[in-house]
Amino acid sequence: MAEVRLNNITKKFGAVTVIPDMSLTVPDGSFTVLVGPSGCGKSTLLRIISGLEMPSDGEVMIGGEDVTFAEPSDRGISMVFQSYALYPHMTVAQNIDFGLRLAKTPAAEREARVAEAARILALEDYLDRKPGQLSGGQRQRVAIGRSIVRQPKVFLFDEPLSNLDAALRGQMRVELAQLHQSLDATMIYVTHDQVEAMTLADQIVVMNRGRIEQVGAPMDLYDRPMTEFVAGFIGSPKMNLLPGAAIGRGDVKTVGIRPEHLRADPETGDWPATAKVVETLGADTVVYADAETLGEITVRLPGKMRLSAGERLFLSPEPGNLHLFDEDGHRMEQTA
Amino acid sequence: MATAATSRRLPASERLRRSLGNGRVSAILILLPPALILFTLFVILPLGESGYYSFFNWNGYGAPSDFVGLENYERIAGHSIFHKAVGNTVKIVAVSLLIQMPLALALALLIFRKTPTNAVFRLIFFVPYILAEVAAGLIWSFVFDGNYGITASVAQSLGMDSLFILADRDWAFVAVMTVIVWKYFGFHMMIYIAALQSVPEDLIESGRIEGAKRLQIVRYVQIPHIKPAIIVSAFFAIIGALQVFDVIIPLTNGGPSNQTHTIVTYLYTFGLTRLNIGFGSAVGVILFVAAITVAVFYQRFFMKGDKA
Ligand SMILES: Nc1ncnc2c1ncn2[C@@H]1O[C@H](COP(=O)(O)OP(=O)(O)OP(=O)(O)O)[C@@H](O)[C@H]1O
Ligand SMILES: [Mg+2]
Numbered sequence: 001m002a003e004v005r006l007n008n009i010t011k012k013f014g015a016v017t018v019i020p021d022m023s024l025t026v027p028d029g030s031f032t033v034l035v036g037p038s039g040c041g042k043s044t045l046l047r048i049i050s051g052l053e054m055p056s057d058g059e060v061m062i063g064g065e066d067v068t069f070a071e072p073s074d075r076g077i078s079m080v081f082q083s084y085a086l087y088p089h090m091t092v093a094q095n096i097d098f099g100l101r102l103a104k105t106p107a108a109e110r111e112a113r114v115a116e117a118a119r120i121l122a123l124e125d126y127l128d129r130k131p132g133q134l135s136g137g138q139r140q141r142v143a144i145g146r147s148i149v150r151q152p153k154v155f156l157f158d159e160p161l162s163n164l165d166a167a168l169r170g171q172m173r174v175e176l177a178q179l180h181q182s183l184d185a186t187m188i189y190v191t192h193d194q195v196e197a198m199t200l201a202d203q204i205v206v207m208n209r210g211r212i213e214q215v216g217a218p219m220d221l222y223d224r225p226m227t228e229f230v231a232g233f234i235g236s237p238k239m240n241l242l243p244g245a246a247i248g249r250g251d252v253k254t255v256g257i258r259p260e261h262l263r264a265d266p267e268t269g270d271w272p273a274t275a276k277v278v279e280t281l282g283a284d285t286v287v288y289a290d291a292e293t294l295g296e297i298t299v300r301l302p303g304k305m306r307l308s309a310g311e312r313l314f315l316s317p318e319p320g321n322l323h324l325f326d327e328d329g330h331r332m333e334q335t336a
Numbered sequence: 337m338a339t340a341a342t343s344r345r346l347p348a349s350e351r352l353r354r355s356l357g358n359g360r361v362s363a364i365l366i367l368l369p370p371a372l373i374l375f376t377l378f379v380i381l382p383l384g385e386s387g388y389y390s391f392f393n394w395n396g397y398g399a400p401s402d403f404v405g406l407e408n409y410e411r412i413a414g415h416s417i418f419h420k421a422v423g424n425t426v427k428i429v430a431v432s433l434l435i436q437m438p439l440a441l442a443l444a445l446l447i448f449r450k451t452p453t454n455a456v457f458r459l460i461f462f463v464p465y466i467l468a469e470v471a472a473g474l475i476w477s478f479v480f481d482g483n484y485g486i487t488a489s490v491a492q493s494l495g496m497d498s499l500f501i502l503a504d505r506d507w508a509f510v511a512v513m514t515v516i517v518w519k520y521f522g523f524h525m526m527i528y529i530a531a532l533q534s535v536p537e538d539l540i541e542s543g544r545i546e547g548a549k550r551l552q553i554v555r556y557v558q559i560p561h562i563k564p565a566i567i568v569s570a571f572f573a574i575i576g577a578l579q580v581f582d583v584i585i586p587l588t589n590g591g592p593s594n595q596t597h598t599i600v601t602y603l604y605t606f607g608l609t610r611l612n613i614g615f616g617s618a619v620g621v622i623l624f625v626a627a628i629t630v631a632v633f634y635q636r637f638f639m640k641g642d643k644a
Contacts, residue, residue: 052541073547085538089560098556099546146546 002063002076002153002186003028004049009058011044011210018044019210022058026188026203031180033197034190035233036207042190045207046156049188050079063153073099078147079156082163084139086131086146093118093127096145103150110149117145120179137168144176148183157189161196173199194236198222206230228329231256237286237298239323246271246294247322252332256323259286259300262315264307269314273297278307291315383624390618395611408618417594418619421602424509428580428598431513432520432573437566440521444528445554458529465522473586476515477502480587502588509596515583520576524569531565532558567638574634578627599623 004026011019018041026032034042047053051072059068067075100110118124121141161169198218206213214230225231244252273291287299324332392400447454482500491499501511543553581600590597607616
């Protein structure tokens with residue numbers, strides 16, 4: 001069990017600075033999710049924590065210990081790769097056992113720990129198979145099994161579920177959440193997936209161009225995005241970002257309103273619009289509408305509301321759910 | 337199941353038409369004959385001919401007429417220089433497998449990553465392989481020369497007598513094997529480099545995280561991953577060792593006192609240069625049988641395809 005602390009981490013690849021100056025604390029036992037657009041440095045940050053990559057400057061502390069220059073295997077961490085990184089010539093059992101064997105753990109204990117991991121991850125029937133004979137989800141479970149038998153203090157995941165289909169991803173997500181509860185370890189998890197971030201995290205770190213935009217609990221980020229970037233990044237479908245003129249405020253550069261915080265009415269409302277695309281998802285309906293002066297607006301309506309493309313409608317924002325941002329993209333406290 | 341059942345009830349002509357129609361049979365009919373003709377012309381016929389000549393005492397002029405049965409084979413079997421040549425060939429096989437391949441693998445592991453310096457080293461190590469065998473043999477015969485060679489000046493500076501390595505009954509073949517290793521390790525190194533480059537970086541990194549040291553990563557991750565390449569390279573090493581010839585002629589020409597012959601230089605010296613074509617053919621047949629035997633056994637035991 002350990003807190004992970006990054007102090008003024010900088011990372012340069014040659015002349016390119018990927019991470020300018022980052023400090024971050026991942027509390028002991030938390031499930032921290034790193035999100036951000038492609039290329040913003042999430043994997044690089046994770047690899048710096050793991051020790052696969054050296055920071056150009058700054059320090060990495062795990063459990064109060066400075067591990068900046070420690071070997072990956074001496075940091076008490078484990079890592080699950082997007083590609084699973086299983087050894088194709090070893091059986092599932094050998095793959096899970098590999099780190100223990102290298103650490104010269106006594107045979108009886110190794111066996112017990114592998115059996116325990118296999119039980120937790122429902123891999124008992126596959127221990128003698130090679131990774132090539134497993135499905136994607138099973139492979140990912142083996143990779144997770146390999147990471148838990150060494151009983152690390154910190155688990156690192158780099159987009160572990162992105163190679164799985166949607167159904168399996170949902171299932172594995174639940175399993176990961178359970179795993180976090182039962183192991184009570186610190187987990188740092190990189191993902192592109194909104195749903196994974198919102199459901200798994202107790203702390204989300206939104207990154208942009210190697211900098212941290214905001215750190216907070218999922219609902220904090222959803223309810224009170226501190227920058228325009230976070231507002232646009234967290235939530236799906238994306239928050240509508242409209243010019244301040246939409247609500248008649250000259251001092252506001254951008255006003256954000258989530259699709260679920262708009263009301264639609266066939267006769268009256270603030271903003272007249274035309275439905276262009278209607279996605280019926282069952283529980284709700286997402287309408288992409290064209291609101292004359294404001295441009296495109298996305299609206300999320302209850303599923304029972306029927307609407308078809310080309311129909312006219314009027315949109316009104318729910319009061320109290322507007323997010324205002326100034327010239328620099330910073331949140332303005334609402335005075336409406 | 338259903339299609340098999342129906343085709344069994346079809347008349348023969350209809351079945352033929354269908355199998356022609358599905359393209360496989362016609363592809364075989366069109367593509368097989370040229371391959372078969374070439375194979376016969378360039379492999380079967382020459383082999384059959386030398387098999388035939390090996391039963392004659394024949395100098396290569398006119399038609400063979402002096403049929404001697406198995407006499408050529410009996411003479412070979414009783415010839416001590418042939419025994420020496422076989423022993424030497426076995427030594428070359430052993431050195432190729434036990435020294436050359438590990439050396440090639442070690443160098444490949446050092447320089448397989450794509451960097452500018454590695455590219456330079458790769459080229460340097462590969463030069464001996466590109467060099468013509470005869471040129472390589474000549475260069476090394478200068479190196480080993482007892483009067484002006486590098487080894488001679490090294491010996492002199494150490495205050496020793498001049499060494500005539502290539503004329504030394506005990507050391508000449510060691511020199512030959514050194515040159516062979518030098519000449520061919522680059523080939524195996526290239527095979528390993530290509531294979532090592534295909535080992536996913538993730539596997540190596542996850543090995544580091546699991547606590548594997550550099551050599552453990554080599555042993556548990558990289559070598560198992562390139563096992564198919566190693567098997568193929570060992571096959572080339574063995575078959576190549578059976579056929580060593582052109583390096584030896586300029587170096588020692590089989591001497592001193594016929595101590596450094598391989599099976600092929602033996603064939604050349606005692607069969608061709610002495611115009612005993614029948615005798616030489618018999619050596620060739622023996623070599624061919626040996627090579628085929630090795631190939632068949634090797635395929636059977638090592639190249640069945642990994643059942644991973
Ligand atoms: N070894 C490297 N050498 C040079 N540049 C690198 C290297 N590794 C990463 N980069 C650069 O660093 C930046 C961040 O890369 P990183 O892989 O951390 O992004 P990411 O946030 O994980 O993106 P993704 O979501 O696509 O995985 C990218 O611009 C990438 O090109
Ligand atoms: Mg990444």
